[in-house]
Amino acid sequence: MNNPLEDMRVTARQRHGRIVAAILVGLAIQGSTSELGAQQQTLQRGQTPGPRFMVPVLRSNERNLGAQVADQLRERMGGDFMMRTLWIIPKSDIDNALEQSGYSKTEPLNANDAKQLANLIRAEEYVEGTVNKTAAGFEFDGQLLLVRGEGMVQPLPKVAGAKLGDIAKGISSALDAARKPLDDIKKCTLNARQSKWGEAMSDAQKGLKDYPSSVMSRVCILEIANSQKWGADSIIKYSEDVIRLHPQNKRALALVSDAYGEKKMDEQQIKTLTTLLALDPTNARLTETVVNIIAASGKPEVARPIIDEAVKQNPGDPSLIRLQWRIYLALKEYKQATAIGEEMAKADTAVADTTFFTRLASAYLLSGDTAKAAEAAGRGTAKFANNAGLWMLQGQLLRQAGQGPASLTPIRKALAIDPKLAGANLMIAQSFGDMNQPDSMVAALKAAEAAGDSKETIGGMALTAGNKMYREWNAQNPKNPDAAAPILAILEFSDKTNPSPTAKFLSGVINLVIGQTLLQSNAQTKSCEIANRASDALTNANMLIPQGARAFPDQAGQLMQALQQFTPYADSQKKALCK
8 A cells, every 4th residue: 555655754865975975885894703892602603693783872961971872782782692693783883884974983863864874784773762861870762673664663661770881781671672572573574575464463463472562563563454454443543552652653653644634533634744744854755745635634824834844944845835835825825925936936937837827916916916916927928928818817917906008908819819718808898997988898898798708797897887987977067968878878788788777777867867957057058959858868767767666766766756846847848949
């Protein structure tokens, strides 16, 4: 079963080049018997040495203490273990590799470097840990590790002692106990590899009998469950059993994370993933996997500090920057998102595709910088000149930036690429509306109708424009009846396209105002033509206001009362002036 979290180590060739260089110094060194300290028994003819065991410099709170304890431990183990049982790699072999690699012989290595060193000097097992000076003497906290096999780590019980020799003796004894199930663990691993599941399980159980706290035996059972696809519940059960004894076991954490995800146990999965990443914070690919899973759970706020730290640790990594961009977009922190987006494009020009420019422009818009949004869209059209969507986006953003006339050019280019592009003609109509060009607006709306855009949308847009024009006209004093003609035309178009009581009501109101205005001015002008225009307008009002009364019943009632007064006056003007 492939596991996306299975490979959790940073590439050794990149991070540990100095140790790799040590391979050039001839690491076939076996060490002489004189270097084996108190090793009590040499190999007899026909006997083979036991597994190669490495004791590196331990971590400590005091300078050189870790190196001193390591030296004493090697000497102690040389006496406690026969060569055919365990071959203790001499200090000279370790120092030689460290020296050739440029590492200090007295300073501890980090976990990854220690494992690389173990590989290079052909160790099969090694110990690592921390020894500290205390008020009562010294204390050691560490673990036994197998070089091969994910999760093959055995925490050791804490060892305390008044003297360094006591500490070395205690560690050697703890290692002796922890090593008891190793033969069975190796058999379990081999049988599992050969799909001999029953034998493998039996080996693991025997290992647990020999050493009830054996983490490695439990890991082997976990691997059997995973390979046999026993299901998420089993993986959770066996993984949690491993983690109970070894909370930092990467293999168990990786497998249980997937199982938690399968069971939709989001909180447990996120907690596990953050623990896993804390153990390997510079692993860019692991970070990417972890953040993706957290983001998919709908909790980008949890993912943010993780991805920020990963980008800090791996500057310029295109995949991580892209992931950071997604997280900040999900968080709706658009100002930061735009900055990250620009950095992402610099780090990886291939990422700047049409989708990138669309998202970048949208982020600028949502951050409140409409001009930058239009500029980003313009960069997109410069790179992808045949993309109608980007041209349309640029036009939309230019209009929103208050550049209505300039917006027409990119939108028309979009239409030239795709004559049936949904919404393009509507956008042109909006620009003409912004510029108070109702005739051109209506023409664009008719083109939108022909292109198949929604009649409801077209009618609604025309109604909105007509209402805006009416309010501007109605605010004039005195009102110009002739200026109302385009308003009535666009309202008529709206009602024809998508019948609406509001359009009818507004048209009726405009006709009423026209009629009233003409009657008042004609008291001085005394024109038959004007009297007829006033009468026609009032007749239209009498027809349209009742049709729109459903939208504005109260106002319609008041206006009809006014009409009852104006209509007789219009009739009397016509009678007096049109003889």
